[in-house]
Amino acid sequence: MYRGIYEALELQGKVKSAVLLDGTHMGSRCMVKNGKCVDLTGNDTDWKPFEKDILEAEETGTFRVGETTVFVELYLKNPHLVILGGGHVSRPCAHLGKMLGFHVTVMDDREDFVTKEKFPDADELITGSFEDLDKFIPRYENAYYVIVTRGHAGDTMCVRQIFERPYSYLGMIGSKNKVRVTREKLLEEGFGQKLLDTLHAPIGLPIGGKLPEEVAVSIMAQIIQVKNSHAGVYCDQKVEDAVLSGREGVMMTIVKQSGSSPRGIGSKMFVEAPDRTAGSIGGGSVEFLAMQHCANVSVTETAVYELSQESAASIGMICGGRVEVLFEKTGNRLLHNL
Known part of the structure; x- marks a missing residue:
């Protein structure tokens, strides 16, 4: 039971599990996989009456469904910081991310922009087209994406692909006008408003940063704010x-x-x-x-x-x-x- 949870946690970085604390099926435990509650205890429990509330739960805690008490646990481990773009803001972001305990990946389509000399703190450096993002960066539940490519086209290309995968945070740099144009384009392509509302753009907390280091601080501060906004299980x-x-x-x-x-x-x-x-x-x-x-x-x-x-x-x-x-x-x- 717990073995399956921890094995999934190592692969995904984020796992949601739930256990029934009373009622006919007390002790039954499930794990959320692909948007469904999968039973882990072999008790032939029907999870459909509880599934909606479990899927919507955003932090560890208990709630009632009818006469049954449900305890939901959100396991979080090994957060990944994925920086798309290797420019001036990316360097201090990578440094701060590593200092804060993230596994740091930096990707750019220019080979000379993702070198160990420029990013000594990065765990992984990737050169490749942003159009092929899925080929280079595996899907990971506990991922924090920072989009700071050199242009509007690259930013939109990255957002479009990340919307199709799980993530804990998605932020895109840019002026208010650039962000507005990007949002309108994505809406026209069929991405819903609810999904667009998960995009932090302009990226970072509004602390008035001008220098690349100051902008990086605002970005990482926002990521920390999102990361700590919901109670999870200390692993x-x-x-x-x-x-x-x-x-x-x-x-x-x-x-x-x-x-x-x-x-x-x-x-x-x-x-x-x-x-x-x-x-x-x-x-x-x-x-x-x-x-x-x-x-x-x-x-x-x-x-x-x-x-x-x-x-x-x-x-x-x-x-x-x-x-x-x-x-x-x-x-x-x-x-x-x-």
Whole structure:
């Protein structure tokens, strides 16, 4: 179940999954693939009543569909920054992107514009026609596209192709008049207004930047703003490694939270045995009690834990909190000595 999620995450950089927290099919989990909910648990669950709400969910959290509580998780990892155009603005964008943890790709149709000397921070440099974008740059869910080609034709060509693929951000440089003309042309070609509204153009936050470095700061600031606008699941590499290595145990996930607690919604901890764990749901008494409960987990269930004033004070919190933890059994082997 989780293995499929993490394998897809490595390939796509973004995965949406959902689990039913109560009702007849409690514990059923799905993953969104090609705009549909695909069951991961083999429970013969009909996901159609929940599909629309799951597809529309933009961040990690719970919601109700009829009498059923659904917990949606948005996994995000390895963001890619794809810069189309190798001019003056591209260089500081690539530098800032790498500094911010992005995998950076720079593409231009002029070979002398995409050299290691000009882009020492880039992970990948591509020379090729923007008309053949799909041949050079694979589709990737968690991609942030910055279009800064040398002309109107190149910009429009790139936007047209990116509209046909998934992306987390799409921005295009240019004057208001140039942007207006581009939008009108794309509308005439049949691209809908809703899709056009996802295009950030003119690109960047309006901070009055003039120098290439200043424009790059405004672009990357906008990308950070978009990237952090929706709550996702922090992907602990140790948890992922435990799952991909085939270890069996119990996955604990915080699905609801109120008041103060050390970890937020979506935080995960994988428990194989008391001395073989990965990740954390906050430490302290809550984590201790949850770990003890793992020995009694048969398939899927939830439990609520209160963080008392005394417990909160011991870890530096001002007031207590309340968390609901989801327990999911992974594999068939029972946990012992927990």
